[in-house]
Amino acid sequence: MSIIVVGGGVVGVTLALAIAYETQGRQVVNLVEGLDPSTRFALNDAGRSIALSEATYKKLSALNIWSSLAPIATAITNIHISDRGLPSSIVLNATDYGVSSLGYVIELKSALKRLFARLKATPGIALYCPNKISSIERTKDFVRVTLDDHKILYGTLLIAADGSSSNVAKLCGIKRYCCDYPQIAVVATISTQLEHKGWAFERFTSEGPLAMLPIANGYSSLVWCQATSNKEAISHWSDQEFLMELQKAFGWRLGHLTGTGKRQIYPLQLQIISQNISHRLIFIGDAAHTLHPVAGQGCNLGIRDVMSLLDTLQIAWNSGKDAGEYRTLQRYQKLRKLDVQTTINITNGLVNIFSSKEALLVMGRTLGMAIIDHIPQLRNILAQWTLGWLKS
Structure with missing residues (x-):
């Protein structure tokens, strides 16, 4: 059964590519994105860039993703x-x-163009785009997702990487705490x-x-x-x-x-999801935590979410366990708690101290x-x- 990823931003696409790479396409990933790539890139945040740390660069290199981004990346010396x-x-x-x-x-628009091209050429990934989710049903053994064109996807786990206005959170009744x-x-x-x-x-x-x-x-x-x-x-x-x-x-x-x-x-805004895991459901990236841009930590934190989730899924698969079972999700939550809280505290502290x-x-x-x-x-x-x- 598939892993369903919602959100075609940098974090969601990186996760889909990482799973495909680590499993050599054996684990099917269904990625759902609401905007057609041509529309997304035409509207996509003119002038916005993402800053990737040296550690993030190494992680993306290990997953064979950096090769798609290297030609458009500018080094910070x-x-x-x-x-x-x-x-x-x-x-x-x-x-x-x-x-x-x-x-x-890396300019965000250029990064997404290249990652989408890579996504379409990668075995084991099915792209549903432009599609939005109409309903989500989580049963004991699987997740059933109905798209706006009435297609139905089944998966062991639903991963929300659909940003700070997460539709998945709304459909599943998960609250978000916001501080302007x-x-x-x-x-x-x-x-x-x-x-x-x-x-x-x-x-x-x-x-x-x-x-x-x-x-x-x-x-x-x-x-x-x-x-x-x-x-x-x-x-x-x-x-x-x-x-x-x-x-x-x-x-x-x-x-x-x-x-x-x-x-x-x-x-x-600072936004934090009330719970980053629920039954057969995980939130990552901006869907889980949206930070102030000071020090450029947002995307790096999201990529660390991806790496921790990938490690968690590999342990479950290697031991023959269900990737969506709650113990698996709890392991991910434990891995991420300290890093997320520390990063939030540091960025908040910088804003408060240096704006005073x-x-x-x-x-x-x-x-x-x-x-x-x-x-x-x-x-x-x-x-x-x-x-x-x-x-x-």
Whole structure:
């Protein structure tokens, strides 16, 4: 009987490809995605990119997935972390840690195009797209999923990777807890006077963090968090006004900011599923936990979900057990609990500390950044977290 994966984003497609690779196509995967690829890519979040840690890159390489992404990936060779208006900064260099890069940046639209092409050519994967789920029935021994075109799929396990507005959660009555950040994210592709040369910048401002990540052809991918109260004004800025304000916030490390692509504005939330497992049901990626974009941990956390789930399924299959039985799901939940909670706590802490204007916190973070930059052991801890080497 099949494994049913709902959601054709990076996490859902990676899981489907990983199962097919590890089982050599013997385990059938039915992947359901609501948007036709051509429509999805036409609408898909202009300017958005994903940052993959060095550890995530290695995991994708081991599953033979990285070969599809490598041609469009831009290596991060250096990271510069600063606090606007304050003298302290931290610089991380890949060479200091014996690696060729600290991670990679990939434009989301290009990544999904390549992963979908790989998906269609992989034995053992059946793609139902464009299709939405009309109903879900979970019995003692299997899951029955009815699609909007009345097709019926049967599986031992249903895996929801359908994002922060998970339809699977709604159909199964699983609650999501949401906390609105008082911030929005402005996303765009930026052209600059100076080449980025693999440098990524994380700059904390009084309104929120600002990231400039290196992408192909010398461009940088911007994620600029701003106070929600600024949304209307920002949405009416001309390109020239936008670049002028961005230049003030970011500075001149890439010289003059010469152009911007189409801008998108997104509200920011922390979302956590009330239970990431239920009877013959698992939630992974943004369907389980949607994070603030600070430090770019969302996709990496989702890929770690994939790897833990893959390990869990392999143990069940090797021992002849039902992949959807509750003990199997409990093992996955135990594997993920600490990592997910730790990552949420760190990202939340960064947002709260670096968005604060209180004098004591400003002084404390200035001193803290200076200490980290001058004490190799502390800088190494930060680098290992960035690289994805720290084990929760």
